[in-house]
Amino acid sequence: MKFMRGKFMLLVLLMFSLVFAGCSSNSNNETANKTESANQGSENNTGSTAKAVWFSTVDFWNPPSTWSTDPNTVQGAITEKTGLTFEFNIPAQDGETKLNLMLVSSGQDLPDLLTITNDVLGKKLIEAGKVWDLDEFLKKYDPESHLLTDFPADVKQTIVDRDGGFYAYPSHIDSEDARKVYPPSGQFYIDTVDYATNNGIVVNKNLLNEAGLTLDDIKTEKGLLAAYQKIKDLNLKVNGASVIPLLVDGKSYQEPTLGFLQDTFGAMPVDKDGNYRDRLLAPETKEALEFLYKASKSGYFEPGQMTVDNAAVKADMASGRVFTFIGNSANTSFQLNDYWTSSGPILSDKGTTPVLAKNKRAGGGWMHTFISKTTKEPEKLAKFLSFMTSKEGMLLHIYGFEGIHYNFDANGHIIKTEQGIKDASEYMTTGVSAFWPFHNTTFSYSMQQAPTAETDLQAVTANNVNSAYGKAKDTVIYNSAALELPADLFPADSEFANDELQIKTYKEAQIAKIIMSNDAAEFNKNYEDMITQLKKLGIEALDQERNNYIQEKSKQYGVVIKGVNS
Template sequence: MTRFKSMKSLAVLSLTCMFALAGCSGNNSNSQGNVSANKGTNASASQNTGDSGDTQSTDKAVWFSSVSFWTPPMTWSTDPNTVQGAITEKTGLAFDFNIPAQDADTKLSLMLVSSAALPDVMTITNDVLAKKLIQAGKVWDLQEFLTKYDPQSHLLTDFPADIKQVITERDGGWYAYPSHMGSEDARKQYPPSDPYYEDGVNYRSNGAIMVNEKLLNEAGLKLEDIQTEEGLLAAYKKIKEMDLKVDGAPVIPLQVDGKGYQDTTLADLQNMFGVMPVDKDGVYRDRLLAPETKHALSFLNQAMNAGYIESGQLTMDTTAVKSAVMSGRVFSFIGNTANTGFSDQDFWVSPGPILSSEGTKPVMGKSLKAGGGWMQTYIAKSTKYPEKIARWLSFMSSDEGLRLHYYGFEGSDYTLNEKGLVVQTDAGRQASADFAKTGVFAFWPFHHIAWHDSKTQAPTEKTGADGLTAMQVQTAFGKSPETVLYDNSPLSLPADFIASGSKLFNDQEQIKVYREAQISKIVMAKDQNAFNALYEELISKIKQLGMEAIDAKINEQVQKQAKDLGVTLTGVNS
């Protein structure tokens, strides 16, 4: 039994019931087994992959995505020795990608209200926009779509029942194919191949502090020296005084997560210092109002004034953050580790949570309820190629299709071990790293966590997205005996819970703009007196703008959902 599951006896987590995100029945109709895609072959697939019918002629569909940083190969190759070409060979489809660099949701919304044809396939993350597409009758219910155009599809019998229920409750039907599935039902179908992956399910999170072990050793420090707030600040001071350099450039004691630091770096410090979105009575409150948030802000302010953080970091984009981290001159990073490229280097480690000098317990919320995925893929009713898109949807989600677009081609990109588990070759790892060119590992909307963890050999190398380095850094917080884990599933609100255009919605928008500007002022405050004044101004102003009324409204829904789920949420600190 994992520590997470054994927490039922604690006040913080009482259960009767992701990014961890298939039916419950053991009757899996996906008959692909260990079929693999091989370069240059033309073997026919079973009907469950949707490979029946005429795929000799190739049709080109449009695939829209609102995820601007998703970068699949923009020129679709029809060469069967490429991942894209193998997909075309199986389905008769090629794609033109439409991935706007900015304002993608707005652009799709304009298409929806204009006479312009919608893209054939739409992968988005905005639940409100998805609801507009559904209410306008522009996208298919997948049960109806597959029954009509690919009645032999494995998705009609093995799609995870718990995830389908979440999507149906959210959207009013099974309209979306979700990415990164990893629910209880998905894991019944695809059990983890190794305890290594079970740790990922139970404890993994992108949000973490990671430390450059080379610089740690150079400074004569050990990981246990920096597990407390006092110890970490002392390490920063020592690094600064030693004037350590890498390739002639000074070492950066602390790198924050660029212009998005408030949603990542600050949020992770809030977790380390024990901020929960409920108080000791279980009443919802915005995390900004928790006393521990002031302490998290104070930590950043101290680091800024001591020169441990460079002020320019607060406006850096993700590319610049990644470049700084990959340069080797960053001693520590706090924030979304997925933004850094750290998994390609073998010298990153994490001490777990940094323990607050105020003695509060670090907290980590994870949902024990099935999630509806991150990227949601919808099929337009206006598509001219419904049969081929149905076959494509079935193929991409089949064992054969997943193995193809996750890992490429057997023999060159991966081999199978004695247990039939995938082992990537060096060429395959390089192809994955170059996914924007090769297509290997590029099709994020179809990433399936449970399938991956079931079909893949646990890594023995340090580098790579699932390598030993990445797993240690991203599970250290959750696995720490100091961390209190709690089920945060009651905190997921319906997308339109506070209606657009309402007074509460407008108040939320005003608070968002104000708080972003004020928090940066607080972090850069010149001394303690200025810090205190700016913090008090923040709390006073957001209350004046209606924060407490918004929290009261959200609390009603949270309490209802907690009751429905059988979850008791109780703050463990303030």
């Protein structure tokens, strides 16, 4: 059970580093690579070419299904440098289940490379002795590897704390130590690191102007609800369809939509004394729920929004008839249209302070890539790991070929060509920007020319919207490093885990019931019923266990966190 803010930030970082081309696309077809047999025997600087199997549980990651060995392609250039081609095994669903079955199957060798996102599954691989410690692996098979001397120390420490050793290479590295080597190329990237967050309110400037409103008019809870009523009264239409005053984040609304409202009304997972407390028990959460109740009761959003999939959310956003969206902006593709902006925080009528969790500790990666101890090509895999993480390798697999896909400006920063942008958007066939497990956010933010409205309007639009909440003078940013709870804090067969599951199931149903209350009296009753039942189900005992963990981590990290409001 990870603190969700970290997860959302990883999506922000991925969105920028892939130039909005990666996460949102893609069929979930299982890919089985068929390397071109005509090139199997080609020679390179590591000897004859060999094939390795790359397994991933990330079903929406779709690298090229056919590995070309033509040196004029990204894949072929990688082969030329490392002597490896790859067959991808990416199940369309249940990848983690399939990997678990491999682990328990006696006599079955694991694939050569394993890319996963589940920390608990990673620990199983390590505890089973199936994967290499990367320091040990490189010292044995590539002792000259740069990773033995220049890997960011703060990132390595995070991985060691999590896994007990340096077992997994992390994707999307972003840390202070990494920025000492690769500093941001401009303020755009500084804002992205320091202030950006996916959860927020996204506002349609066209409709704002048409309604005779300004951003200042909707910066308070009272003002925003009044604006919704005005939009409704004006009966505005776009292409003959009525304007939607508020769009929530589909069937996942309880995390990003309610989560942002909890943030902006000041709910934190610790109380005034710094003790862990589930945000559902924070008084500010009642105000967040009441906002959604009022919006639903007044017809500012349709209850059916809380049941639709992400495709429906994106379609509504693309229609131009949404006045505001509250939720995870990465779920919307809003940046495709430049009329979107953000008013930042929604200031509470009760005078509480907006808060934003930012994990200031180095991350351990979104995707974690392991090397199997049963690989038949350890030397080549070691060279592959070293090359893909080198400056030369990252320039190749993230950006393509100089002169074709990118050029350097006078300051040594990358400017993508039209071909580069096109091929990155078609990474599933071109290979340009396709190797997400080895993307390095700090490297990209340093090497790329900082976007401007003239060079990359989509990126600027996204950054302006995603940074508005964090940059607002009213928002208090706190270091949430110690609040990152491990997924296996409660063992799967424990009473705590059972209680946690019951609470999750109950709260999802009860929150919807609260929002759909018929009147204020019913709202208050449903809310009080939720608090009572949560306590009966053991939420306070769970919070005490979580508190023990975060107090230990607070001492370890030297971070003191106390509630700003309640």
